[in-house]
Amino acid sequence: MKDALHILFVDDSADDVQLEQFELRQGGLAFTAKRVERQPDLVEALREFRPDLIISVDSMPEINGSTALRIAHAACPEVPFIFVSGTIGEERAIESLKSGATDYVLKDHLGGLVQKVRRALKDAEDRREHRKLEEQFRQAQKMEAIGRLAGGVAHDFNNLLTVIVGYTEIILRRVPPVPKRGELEEVLNAAHRAGALTRQLLAFSRKQMITPVVLNLNASVTETQKMLLRLIGEDIEILTVLDQSLGNVRADPGQIEQVIMNLAVNARDAMPQGGKLTIETASVVLDESYVRGHAGAKAGPHVMLSVSDTGHGMDDEMKSHLFEPFFTTKEAGKGTGLGLSTVYGIVNQSGGSIWVDSEPAHGTTFKLYLPRVDEPLKPLEPATPAVRVVAGLGTILVAEDALVVRKLVSEVLCEEGYQVLVAQNGEEALRLIENHPGPIHLLLTDVVMPGVGGKEVADQM
Structure with a gap:
């Protein structure tokens, strides 16, 4: 429930409305009020005032309560509507509730108004949260x-x-x-x-092969910033706010750099006239309240990476498609529409979650949350130089269900001098392993195949 409410009173009596407002304020409610008594004024108030609650009398010279209820429900069906009347009977009260009114209060029993307003507002908030x-x-x-x-x-x-x-x-x-x-x-x-x-x-799709290691996002941001300075342009200021006591995460370093680059490029494109790009890190704890309101998030200690821009922002419709592959608002030839979908997949594959906050003309902020790990950083091992094999010796079993790939791999290996055994699926590979008279020195297999997969073949070899 918001601290300050907008309450619209549909009533031709200023004195009655003043009394109702006094009752509500005495009950501890803070609100901004507006009173209307004509249909055109009601329509305008629903559009401009945007009430959180409507309190209406049952009848007025210019408009009756039933008409006011119908107009309100057509314009803002989620806003609670409470009738206040001095003459409403039980039959009329039941009829109004069936028509969509939230509740009703008799004018000579205004002491119950605060309780019914609080209940109506809470129920409306619960419904909004449930729909969200x-x-x-x-x-x-x-x-x-x-x-x-x-x-x-x-x-x-x-x-x-x-x-x-x-x-x-x-x-x-x-x-x-x-x-x-x-x-x-x-x-x-x-x-x-x-x-x-x-x-x-x-x-x-979270099916990319990754090599996760324990890393610190501050180091990733610092390393990537060198490339960003060349990529972003001089008309955009880059600001980094790094938590010096930041915890560690487990992720693929190359993928994290790609995430930062993709988000930075997206921010650059949202600021064609220049602006500010802010990259921030922080150690945070996501509680159950946050998790309930953010699908995919998990409670516990996390490391946050935030990338914000001062660009043109996005509306709700655009945000609903933001992470879909090939979705882009750029003109043809200016982008693949895969940058943010790649970010989404990498974050999810790393066990994290991502959230975006944006409004038109108010910029955009992406917040990534990766689980924090209590493990120290490990020094990177030097890359092993590639070795060119001059001539192949030994027997290699190739298991691949795609004919064209199987044929290509077999041809390349045979050309290098290896003896090649070919299996078109996992079951055939297991039979070759069992029946081949000599040793099989290496298994080269597809991971996903119909029936028996590559891992199962490897485990049984």
Whole structure:
């Protein structure tokens, strides 16, 4: 319930309204009041005054109570409507309640007005909260369904790209430097760009391979800020407010940097005339009250990463589609619509939650909450340099349900000199493991296959 209320009185008697206001203030209610007694004034007040509660008499010379109730419910059906009358009988009272009135009070029993107003306001707030939770739940279900679809599409598309990239690289190794070679290299470059899009879809659907480590978001922000200074532009001020006692989280460092970059780019695009970009970190504790009002959030200690801008902001309709893949308000060619959906997927895959606060012309704030871990930072291990195998020795079992991928992988390995066993699913791979007379030195398998999956094959090898 709000501290200050807007109460609209529909009454032709200023003295009666003054008495009702006195009763409400004596009962501890703080509010702003407006009185109307004509239908045009009522319509205007509903639009401009935006009442939290309507208190109306049953009849007036200009408008009767039933008409006032009908107009109010058409304009703002969630606002409680209480009749105050000196003549209303039991039959008329029941009829008004059936028509949608919240309650009624007799003028010679105004002592009960405060209690009925408080109850009506509380019930209205409970209904709003319930609808808000229902909407968040529906949104979460929608995002989950879109995620499954996006993951399936990305997986199938990745298989096709694997074949395109693989055979193009094979041909490039075999073709001498001739003019046509450049065209093949363009094919390869385009396939790699398409691969980047599928990785973003996989991030959204939480199916991207990640390497989580214990890290501190302050270090991630500081490291990313160097790139942001070149990316954002001189007309945007970048401000960082970092909690020096910040706790640690477990996440993939590369993905966290991508989250910060994507949110910063989104903020930049929302400030075409310049502005301020603020990146903030803090250690917070999400309580049960917060969790109840924010679907997907979990109670407990978290680390917050906040990215705010002073841009043009968003309305509720835009916010409802914000994290959907390929949703964008930019003109054609200016964006893929995958930046924020990637952020959503990464945060969820890291066990966290994300919330956005925005209003048109008032900027936007994204708040990410990642679970805090009580583990120390570990030094990064130096990268192992890639080693080119000159000739292959040994037997490799390839398990892959996609024919084109299976054929490509087998061809590449055979070309390197390996003996290759091929299985088109997990069951066939297990039979080969059991029946092959010699040793199998390596299993190269798809993870998800019909029936027996790759992990089960690996566990039984």
